[in-house]
Amino acid sequence: MEKGSFEVKVGLAEMLKGGVIMDVTTAEQAKIAEDAGAVSVMALERIPADIRADGGIARMSSPQVVKEIQGNVSIPVMAKCRIGHFAEAQVLESLGVDFVDESEVLTPADEHNHIDKHAFKAPFVCGCRDLGEALRRIGEGRPQLCGRRYRHACGRVPDDAARRRKCFRRFGHL
């Protein structure tokens, strides 16, 4: 029996297709998301843009909150960690988080290197702005892609859509 292989990581990503993954900061919010039909919830400490605006460092959620969320819902629980912060990712993995989001909305811990995701049993999801970033993240062992604006969630949908389209088009060329 093998666990934590790329096959089972991609497998969970397949199961989430066509569903909504809701950002939540408390167990109560997670329950609301599940009752509303979410396929998964993503644990956040606070709205990262707010933390940054206050001049703070946006980190992973407290392990206590992640545990409370896991205890309150039956759908997969994801959590964000800082880019390059493998220790946060290890904590999340040991908590049994179903997906780790190495997220550019948190404050990066390493400006140059992402986490070596092959070393983990838990699957990762990361954002990307173009094909180069996407391929680099896949090389590091990420089974799920997510088109993203960098750093600030500002809700500029046309920018976001254009970026995604560019990314998919280049995948098509490959």
Place this chain on the structure above:
Amino acid sequence: MKRVGVLGLQGAYAKHAAVLRRLEIQPVDVRRPSDLEKCEGLIIPGGESTTMTKLIQENDLYENLGEFAREKPLFGTCAGMILMATQVDDDRVRTLDLIDMTVDRNAYGRQVDSFVDELEVTADGETFAMRGVFIRAPRIAALGEGVEVLASIDDEPVLVRQGHHMAAAFHPELTNETRIHRYFSTLKREMSVA
């Protein structure tokens, strides 16, 4: 079967459609009751059973699926298997009551416990080995008498058939395996025990 529906509300529907195409069976994306008219059988894919329950309700599919299942074969994998059961350990999930079994959700643990294991499948008098991919898999806690076990792991059933319906705790659509889908495509209503 020449045309098989795949419930396309949420989950791994695209992977099932790809396996069907390899068998030269035309997949039909089923999202509305009228989509069922074109299908000779239906696959309910893996995904989240709580989400699927909501979407099946929203799309008024429960009654139509029940009616469809009386005449035609259904195959549920993972979350789909949960929906095929007569009993589930979560009252938020509404099942279709097609296979006499009790199923526990996520009974093998979280994603870090998801696994791949060797399976021995016996179907149609033929036995073969294949790899079974189990993702946050459900577990069959109890089986009724009329249910045939086609594969097990450590004496626990993971692939079962009752009459013209079939269910798997694992994901044959995630491997290069086509034999499970091919077997499903041979099921007929006459196989039902009256």
